[in-house]
Amino acid sequence: MYPGYQYIGHETISVNKPVTFEPQHQGVQPGLETLMNPRPISENPEYKGSGKLQDRVVLISGGDSGIGRAVAIACAKEGADVAILYYSEEDDASETKALVENCGRQCLPLRGDIQQDAFCAYAAEETVRHFSKIDVLINNAGVQYPQNSIxxxxxxxxxxxxxxxxxxxxxxxxxxxxxxxxGASIINTASITAYAGHQELLDYSATKGAIVSFTRSLSLSLSSLGIRVNAVAPGATWTPLIPASFAPAKIKAFGTNAPMKRAAQPFELAPAYIYLASDDSCFMSGQVLHVNGGIIVGS
Structure with a gap:
């Protein structure tokens, strides 16, 4: 565990009591984990890998922080080497690299703009050049810009x-x-907003709905190649995107509207990605896993 992180035991965080955060705001997206208070919990020290991804190579967009970081650590614990794509967050990326390497695996940070087709091609080429292959692609990066009206x-x-x-x-x-x-796996990060909507995140919610449809259609398209495509739809999760998106006044009660009365910590999402990346889910494709604190939504 690196400085600034404090692990909260499973029994403590699972109590259905509101968990609040200090009001804070970051002016630039996708936000910096190094500036958050409290820092997100990316690693569960009680999680022990069992070789589910032994010697596989995982490419994660937005892998420097938040859910992406937690997934990178869990993949490393399961025996995978990891390439992480990030926009400009050098300190966050360096921390994630160190955390993956502390698990005994390699981490390749690649800086660039995934809005550019050329960078995405470069990232794939560099990952293959460094690791010789790619077994799992996790499309995780995202932005959101709340607005009161369309x-x-x-x-x-x-x-x-x-x-x-x-x-x-x-x-x-x-x-x-x-x-x-x-046998390869593609995992897309959707969102609860694709199903429940969000009155201040119209465009973001629309993209997440598109991701659900993309996941289902790509699954059908790649089925004959033996490549599985699934998604995870997180609920409220304490990541840099939150203070980089919302006004300080809305941070304190973030996530408390869920039945579990709190937001998730990133490490609580990671096992869903490990399941979809590994052979444990070999008969699963075109599906969405809902990790959202107990909110019931359509599948």
Whole structure:
């Protein structure tokens, strides 16, 4: 565990009592984990790997922080080497690299803009050059820009949100697909907003709905190749995207509307990704796992 992290035991965080955060705000997306108070919990020290991803290679967009970091650590504990894509968060990426290496595996950080098709192609090429293959692609990076009304969503915001959240998934999948073999897995990060909606996140919710449809359609498209495609739809999760998105006044009660009365910590999402990446889910494709604190939504 690195400085600034404190593990909260399972019994403590599972009590259905509201868990609140200090009001805070970051002015730039996708946000920095190093500036958050409290820091997200990315690693469960009680999680012991069992070789589910032994010697596999996992490529994760947005792997420097938040859910991506937690998944990178869990993949390393399961025996995988990891490439993480990040935009500009050098300190976060360096921390994640150290955490993966502390698990005895290699980590390749790659800085660039996934809105650019050329960078996605470069990221796939560099990952293969470094590790010789790619077995799992996790399309995880995303942005959100709350607005009170659709009238406040500019053409530039709409374009930026879709290019980051949806276009990048197409770019990365196209770049990685030629090197994926039968048995490979693609996992997309959707959101509870694709099912429940969100009055201040119209464009973000629309992208997440698109990701659900993309997951289902890509699953059908790649089934004959033996490549599985699934998604995880997180509920409220304490990641850098939250203080980078919402006003300080809305941070304190973040996530308390769920039946479990709290937001998730990133490490609580990681096992869902491990399940979908591993052979444990070999008969599962085109599906979405809902990890959202007990909110019932349509599948």
């Amino acid at each position: 009238l406040d969503i500019t053409a530039d915001q709409l374009r930026r949100t879709f290019e980051t959240n949806v276009f990048a998934m197409f770019y990365l999948t196209k770049a990685v697909l030629p090197v994926l073999k039968s």
